[in-house]
Amino acid sequence: MPFEVAFGIEGGEVLVAKMRLHAAEVDRLIKGAIDDMLLEVEGLAKLKAGFKTGNLRRNITRNRASSTGTGQHEGSVGVSRQAPYGVWTHEGTGLFGTRHAPIRPHTGNVLHFRIGGRTLFRPSVKGQRANPFIRDAFLEGNATYIPARVDKLGRDLADL
Numbered sequence: 001m002p003f004e005v006a007f008g009i010e011g012g013e014v015l016v017a018k019m020r021l022h023a024a025e026v027d028r029l030i031k032g033a034i035d036d037m038l039l040e041v042e043g044l045a046k047l048k049a050g051f052k053t054g055n056l057r058r059n060i061t062r063n064r065a066s067s068t069g070t071g072q073h074e075g076s077v078g079v080s081r082q083a084p085y086g087v088w089t090h091e092g093t094g095l096f097g098t099r100h101a102p103i104r105p106h107t108g109n110v111l112h113f114r115i116g117g118r119t120l121f122r123p124s125v126k127g128q129r130a131n132p133f134i135r136d137a138f139l140e141g142n143a144t145y146i147p148a149r150v151d152k153l154g155r156d157l158a159d160l
Contacts, residue, residue, distance in 0.1 A: 033153040034065035044137035059083035094127015
């Protein structure tokens with residue numbers, strides 16, 4: 001579920017020539033801006049993720065910005081492998097997930113689990129509602145911090 005932020009630079013031939021002259025500094029400024037945006041989205045995602053043991057929040061991480069080609073950079077925010085259930089939390093399960101069907105046992109007749117010290121047996125369960133914490137963090141960041149950071153990047157590039 002990738003979310004992308006794309007921006008272009010307008011300023012005519014003078015700005016393009018200036019950016020070519022200072023290519024290393026431009027690269028550093030762009031990577032810094034992307035890293036700042038990723039840090040903001042990571043922090044918001046940690047606030048929005050559910051909390052039971054803290055493992056999910058602890059395993060929300062970001063990959064710092066890197067160059068992927070001429071003039072292109074990328075970074076990401078996601079859940080590490082130590083919390084593989086992050087995708088189920090984000091997308092939902094059972095009736096609330098992609099299959100839109102109750103969760104039933106693969107073997108046997110009933111599901112067996114413990115809740116609050118009680119042992120329960122059920123032929124099926126509804127599942128877990130989605131908590132799209134990364135998407136919501138990106139949308140919130142895109143509504144507040146990201147546009148301001150892109151504006152600052154534009155001013156920094158113009159000052160070269």
